[in-house]
Amino acid sequence: MFGLESWQTLLVDWRIFAQGLAQTVLASVLGLALALALGVVMGVLGVVPVRPLRWLNRFYVEFFQNTPLLTQVFFYYYGLPRLGLRLPVLAVGVMGLGIYTGAYIAEIIRAGILSVHRGQLEAAFSQGFRYEEAMRYIILPQAFRVIMPPLTNQFVNLIKNSSILSFIAGYDLMYHADVWSSYNLLYGVAYVTIAALYLCLTLPTATLARRLERRMQATWGGSVS
Amino acid sequence: MKKRSWFAVLSLALVVALVFTVAAGCSKPSKQPTIDKIKKRGVLKVGVKADVLGFGFMNPATKQYEGLEVDIAKRIAKDLLGDSKKVEFTAVTGKTRMGVLDNGEIDMVIATFTITEDRKKLVDFSPVYHVDGIQFLVKKDSGITGLKDTDKKTIGVAKGSDTQDRLAEQAAKLNIKPQFASFETYPEILAALQSGRVQVFATDGSVLKYYESQDKNTVILPDKYSSEEYGVATKKGNDDLRDFVAKVINNMVSSGDLAALKRTWGLGK
Known part of the structure; x- marks a missing residue:
């Protein structure tokens, strides 16, 4: 199963895996952008003093955190076309990953904002800041320090979760490994190879984010571990 | 910084160790008939x-x-x-x-x-x-009559089947380029056909019979593309x-x- 021949067969077909890697990176990067945008907006909505907006935040977070990602993606892939919206498979993947991860990020942002002492907001008001200004200049920068570490985990999770594209013929790394290995019947080498490739994506992401976090702690006078 | 790269090395070492464990397990022959x-x-x-x-x-x-x-x-x-x-x-x-x-x-x-x-x-x-032989299940109103009509169309096949290779060979001879999408199970390919994700559901004719019976808007085309x-x-x-x-x-x-x-x-x- 892990003989030299198996590895040779895999090397001959390296282009297939390279294509898969490219698609996985593309889906992850775009998904991440969508997740961040949705997460920040929805997270802030979770603390604004307008009740319907907070309800919107609750609905979004609870619904998308508590249903399986695969179910959501199947709905976008098979269900939406019946409602007249047939998105390309990459868009389905980005949408699925972005909306799902966005729900987790929203919760992280909300918790981060709430972790900043109330007195900070009151102090900002007393200095004549409007609500949006207080958020932008006083609260969010402080919340960011609390937000960064769990956010990193979400980035890494999103990259790993991108493998669900394989279930909707998404031409990602997992899909190509599935198709290639089930045709060649060489499961071992294929999955070990893509596990290593996923590590190549996730480890640098985690490392980079950690370094960023440390720099920010230094800037903001936090303790440097 | 040092600590992080050590973790990376350790993770990769774990993967390699896993490979050898599995490989060792595979090569053990069973003596008992x-x-x-x-x-x-x-x-x-x-x-x-x-x-x-x-x-x-x-x-x-x-x-x-x-x-x-x-x-x-x-x-x-x-x-x-x-x-x-x-x-x-x-x-x-x-x-x-x-x-x-x-x-x-x-x-x-x-x-x-x-x-x-x-x-x-x-x-x-x-x-x-x-x-048996590979056949096509299509929507009745698709206008597809056979492999020759599938240029730039998407053909749904099952993961682990040899359908894609057999069809790709013959498509190359016709000088056309259909796209292929592989799915885990047959019902998913039918769902993909119904939702317009694929235009053809290709697999052995015996398998298709059941799915044709499940959707009145589909039909199996007569041509066979292989001998399975x-x-x-x-x-x-x-x-x-x-x-x-x-x-x-x-x-x-x-x-x-x-x-x-x-x-x-x-x-x-």
Whole structure:
């Protein structure tokens, strides 16, 4: 199963895996952008003093955190076309990953904002800041320090979760490994190879984010571990 | 910084260690003849399809597997263990059937498994018990009449099948470039066809019959694009079991039992 021949067969077909890697990176990067945008907006909505907006935040977070990602993606892939919206498979993947991860990020942002002492907001008001200004200049920068570490985990999770594209013929790394290995019947080498490739994506992401976090702690006078 | 890169090295080392553990596990040969092992266990473990009407199908009403391949499994159990009920069925798909055979979870695969030269290197096959061919299921209003109409269209196939390779070869001769999308199960390909994700559902005609019956807006096209010879697969190295199965199949052919079973399941020519 892990003989030299198996590895040779895999090397001959390296282009297939390279294509898969490219698609996985593309889906992850775009998904991440969508997740961040949705997460920040929805997270802030979770603390604004307008009740319907907070309800919107609750609905979004609870619904998308508590249903399986695969179910959501199947709905976008098979269900939406019946409602007249047939998105390309990459868009389905980005949408699925972005909306799902966005729900987790929203919760992280909300918790981060709430972790900043109330007195900070009151102090900002007393200095004549409007609500949006207080958020932008006083609260969010402080919340960011609390937000960064769990956010990193979400980035890494999103990259790993991108493998669900394989279930909707998404031409990602997992899909190509599935198709290639089930045709060649060489499961071992294929999955070990893509596990290593996923590590190549996730480890640098985690490392980079950690370094960023440390720099920010230094800037903001936090303790440097 | 140092600490982080150590973690990376450690993770990769773990992966490598895993590879060697699995590899070591694979190369261990079993001395005991397989048939003795099955007799001691008292039950034959067979991988069959659960969604191919007439071959291997889990009847939702009776909760029993039924079909030609299920009957062949029962016959092998009768000849081997003296009781056609001593079979334990496991549902497999094109993607999973090799894995469960390889890890010893099942003794044999009887699951619309086409005999190919590549697969012969990895498993042992019995003599042919059925011949089928790749056909297309399309929407009636699609205007597709055959492979020639599939340029730049998407053809849905099953993961682990040889359908894509067979069709790609013939498409290249016609100088057209269809796209392929592989799915885990047949119902997903039907859903993809219905939602317009793929324009063609391609697999063996016998499989398609059931899905055609599930959707009145679809039709199977008459052209066949391959000759798929089904065989019973056993794990390499289990020569005693392979020879036994071959004998059972040959007996079923010569006695006319196989032909009778095919008529029962509506698979006769």
